[in-house]
Each structure stands twice: as structure tokens, then as C-alpha cells.
Amino acid sequence: NEASLRDLQQRCPASVQMEQFRPNLVVTGAAAWEEDTWKVIRIGEVIFDVVKPCSRCIFTTVSPEKGQKHPAGEPLKTLQSFRTAQDNGDVDFGQNLIPRSSGVIRVGDEVEILSTAPGRLYGAGAEEEASDVEVQPATAVTIQWQGQTIRGNNQQVLLEQLEQAGIRVPYSCRAGICGCCRITLVEGEVSALKKSAIGSDGTILCCSCVPKTSLQLEA
Known part of the structure; x- marks a missing residue:
């Protein structure tokens, strides 16, 4: 219209x-x-x-x-x-x-x-505040997903790294709004691009998180 x-x-x-x-x-x-x-x-x-x-x-x-x-x-x-x-x-x-x-x-x-x-x-939707993310020196990390281990890095958004490895994660907005790509962080640390990207229940939005360390993830 x-x-x-x-x-x-x-x-x-x-x-x-x-x-x-x-x-x-x-x-x-x-x-x-x-x-x-x-x-x-x-x-x-x-x-x-x-x-x-x-x-x-x-x-x-x-x-x-x-x-x-x-x-x-x-x-x-x-x-x-x-x-x-x-x-x-x-x-x-x-x-x-x-x-x-x-x-x-x-x-x-x-x-x-x-x-x-x-x-x-x-x-009005909730105001999404961006988080201050400290730039880290580039380093390799391992990402474990549902029993599969892939080689990743600490520079790229997690969703993109999973997709590049052929792992399909549901998503819609890729902007930290819809929540479709929320997964469980079993072990490891991530940097959140938005404050809502890390939930109190141990879940993360993989479109809005970058690995800080090696990770173990579950759907």
C-alpha cells in the first residue's frame, strides 16, 4: 500500500x-x-x-x-x-x-x-541495545554441534559459521529480533552483538553472537 x-x-x-x-x-x-x-x-x-x-x-x-x-x-x-x-x-x-x-x-x-x-x-517493540564488543585477536576455535565438530573462528557471527559448515539453523530476520535462531550454549563463551542475544536460560541467538572460545552447542 x-x-x-x-x-x-x-x-x-x-x-x-x-x-x-x-x-x-x-x-x-x-x-x-x-x-x-x-x-x-x-x-x-x-x-x-x-x-x-x-x-x-x-x-x-x-x-x-x-x-x-x-x-x-x-x-x-x-x-x-x-x-x-x-x-x-x-x-x-x-x-x-x-x-x-x-x-x-x-x-x-x-x-x-x-x-x-x-x-x-x-x-512499539522493545528497544534493542547494541553491546560493546571488544575486538579480539583472530584465533581458531572448535564448534561442536549435535555431535559434529567444525573448525571456526572468533571473528565471524556464529550463524554464518554454522551455515558455511553445511549446518542449517532456522532463522528469519538475522537481526536478533525474531528469536528463530535461538540455540543452547552448553559450554564456552560468546560475545553478544545485542544484549538480548544471551538468555538467562543458557540459550543464545546465533545470528547475534560471535565465539570467544571453543563452543559446545545444542539445538
Whole structure:
């Protein structure tokens, strides 16, 4: 929804383009955030169910032209300040649609709203403070994961090191927001890039931690 984008642009200190959200369909003429209440719509020949809001991740901070990440994490940081879902903490922009049938839709087609329902409740997400991480001299470490041992280092984010070794860890945002990559630290020490990356229950967000010593990890 272009009106929702304009509202975000007015709030965000950085430049924001629609392309950063990589949409398939863009709507004009609706009020900002009106799409939150849509449940069934028709575009051209096709009826769509609006199944859920589209939760956003770190890729919104990457310029589609330059391929570079915004240094302040925008526009995700601004979205998080007012579009964090109160029920599960997702940061939403846009909607996910499922077509009920095949058909033709064209640029310029009108969007007909067939049914609506109250939208999700949003507010400000928790402020994520960055941790001061002391730069360590580069050294090799070993990382034990589910009985497998890999050679790692104390310079690179843990999630990236696991992926490079062919180990798949669930993730969504890669920004320390969603919590999908939380794993158990059985033994060893890590440096946290965000204060919330190390839990009181012995778990860590592997997208936001760098090994300090050799590690033993469990899913």
C-alpha cells in the first residue's frame, strides 16, 4: 500500500523505497494501513484471501540497488518502533495473499474489498541495545554441534559459521529480533552483538553472537 509506505517515509530518518520490501502487488488510493483490515479482496478476475500480515526481516535494510545494508538498520528499526505485533512480536508491513483460482490481473485493475475484520494490534517493540564488543585477536576455535565438530573462528557471527559448515539453523530476520535462531550454549563463551542475544536460560541467538572460545552447542 503506497499510503502505508508514505507514512513510514515520514517517520523514518533514512530514505525508504517500495523496492526494499520486494512486493508483487502495490495498491494506490487506500488509506495508510487500511490493508490490515482486509480479509477477502478481488483484483481483476481473481479473488484473494488475505491470510496474514507479512513479517519483515533484515533484508528490508539492504539496498536493492547497491546490495549494502543500512548502517542503522533502517527502515526495520523505524518499523519496529510502531509496527511490532502485540501478540507475537512480528514486525509487519504488507499482507500475504492466496488466490482462490487462476486468472488474469493487470496493472491498473481496481481492488474490490469483499470482506474485512479487525486488524492486528501494533505498538512499539522493545528497544534493542547494541553491546560493546571488544575486538579480539583472530584465533581458531572448535564448534561442536549435535555431535559434529567444525573448525571456526572468533571473528565471524556464529550463524554464518554454522551455515558455511553445511549446518542449517532456522532463522528469519538475522537481526536478533525474531528469536528463530535461538540455540543452547552448553559450554564456552560468546560475545553478544545485542544484549538480548544471551538468555538467562543458557540459550543464545546465533545470528547475534560471535565465539570467544571453543563452543559446545545444542539445538
